[in-house]
Amino acid sequence: MLTWLAARHPSTLTAALKSRFLPYLLTLIVCWLPWIALTWPGSMRDDTVAQYLQASGIHHYYTQHPLFDTLTFGLFWHLGEALSGGSPLAGQAVYTAVQAALLATGAALSLCYIRKLGAPRWLIGLSLMYLATSYVVVGSVTTMGKDSLHTVFFLPLAVVFSEICLTRGRVLERRPAAIVFVMLLFASIVSKRTALVIVLCAGCGLLAVCRKGKPRFRAFACLAVAILLAQAVWSPLAAAATHANPSPGREVWGLVTQPVAQVAHDHPDDPNAITAAQRARLNAVMNLDQAAATLNPHRTNETFATLREHPQPTAAQKLAALRTWAELGLAHPADYAKAYAGPIRAWWDPALNFAYPTDSDYLFTPGYLRQWATFLPEGAANAGSRDRSQVKAGVTAGTSEAKSDAGVDAVTETKVDGDTAAAKTAGVTGTTGQETAASDEDADVPAAERIAAVDRDLAPFMGASRRPQWQRRILKSVHRWVRKDNPLTAMALYVTGIPLAVGLALLVRAVAWRAWPKRRDDGDRGHRGNPVAPALAAYGLLFFTVFSLYASPEALFWYPIPVYFTLPLFAALPFVAGQTTDLGSMPAPTREARP
Secondary structure (H helix, E strand, C coil): CHHHHHCECCCCHHHHHHHHHHHHHHHHHHHHHHHHHHHCCCEECHHHHHHHHHHCCCCCCECCCCHHHHHHHHHHHHHHHHHHCCCHHHHHHHHHHHHHHHHHHHHHHHHHHHHHHCCEHHHHHHHHHHHHHCHHHHCCCCEECHHHHHHHHHHHHHHHHHHHHHCCCHHHHCHHHHHHHHHHHHHHHHHCCCHHHHHHHHHHHHHHHCCCCHHHHHHHHHHHHHHHHHHHHHHHHHHHHHCCECCCCCHHHHHHHHHHHHHHHHCCCCCCCCCHHHHHHHHCCECHHHHHHCCCCCECHHHHCCECCCCCCCHHHHHHHHHHHHHHHHHCHHHHHHHHHHHHHHHHCCCCECCCCCCCHHHHCHHHHHHHHCCCCCCCCCCCCCCHHHHHHHHHHHHHHHHHCCCCCCCCCCCECCCCECCCCHHHHCCCHHHHCCCCHHHHHHHHHHHHHHHHHHHHHCCCCCCCHHHHHHHHHHHHHHHCCCHHHEHHHHHHHHHHHHHHHHHHHHHHHHHCHHHHHHCCCCCCCCCCHHHHHHHHHHHHHHHHHHCCCECCCCCCHHHHHHHHHHHCHHHHCCCCCCHHHCCHHHHHHCC
């Protein structure tokens, strides 16, 4: 039995696809179907509602969320309206089915690829079981969000990227492979904002392991063409076609605003904690007092939302603020550690787990509706048949209910468009700008009119949680199992634990090769350098994806979906490292003859 489980069957990718792709695909679909049926027509994440408001013409387009995603979702919503006589929910159902099929196809492709590389049979079986039954994978299949859509492209990109690394660029001699690589790079970059940085960093490792000459030039050309198409062609054309307002990219400043706000928050009565001169330099780029007052230890949105925009700080003022940030870091290292640890805790703490939403109704509670109402301009909404007294009563009731629901369902992000910063989510802070003005009834009426209007606009998506009792009972049982101290639903396992183990295993193999001269002489004679280097370069795609998560403003369970799906591929690298160099260009009999 052990011999059978440890057996390896390296082959060509074509042979692996012919013999295993359909069984893998059918297995995944059959295993996913119960969850798809239970959660049909799927759920949206918070950003998707904001994208619907843009795609439906309720709010103007803006670039805070990738326009590619917004337009793609819009196609399905408009399709649903055309098919069902006006309901975008039908379009969401179609999207869920298409996304599930594409994710299953990508997952089956990755399983065929690790079989082609010669991974042991037990690892392939474990990977199939993980992709077919793991909650972190299956639960995301029915989520309509930019992270799931990005995974549709990132998953096959990881396969092609790994093959290019392991063949040292030789596979790009085939024109179809080069075209597919460019297309997947382009789609990955335009579907998620952080993908550009990931591709640039991981691409450096890819170029380093490619053979000099044509292979390296082809790899560079593919990267350059994809990036130029995404950034210099698609982005300006999409923005011009939609008249999208440019959104300021301020998230990276959270690394500065969060710790200085932490110092100000923890030492309010100590004038020496932040001197007057330091405070003046920081206030030139942000509102330090507001940042300290609204500090959220679990995310940086509230602090970087206080960055000054009108007028924009000068380069000299930004440099002065950065110097002050460094000075305060040396003076208050404990406060800085506390500030940085909070937003990333879920990435490394195995005691924290999560549960995917099974419908979108949590996005239409009073607290959320107040947030979506900020997307409507004042005076543009009409309260319909309600009179002013009913509108005022609705504001008071909504405020009370929003407070009682605070923090129950999910944490949401601060929405920022080209014109205004949206109100903070009631489910996070417990207060909104409207609540501050609750004592002024006349001021409440325009806000309540917008709430009533957005309530009507989003009504087609509401009511998905009204399911038969047996269905609710099953979903509730799944939720209890997921959230009750379940280590299998801790993001730390998939974001930090497994990627760290894979990286260490590859490093150990690379060091071992250098330490054993006999292996250096016997292995990979045709190439210079460490034969484990191509596998390390392929692993770089996962490494920089995880690194981008640690640099995120907060740890939301949607962000690592691309990591969840690609873990089996990267986990196979230590088992084939040093044995797979140029396997893609060798004839199948030679590959199978290798030990």
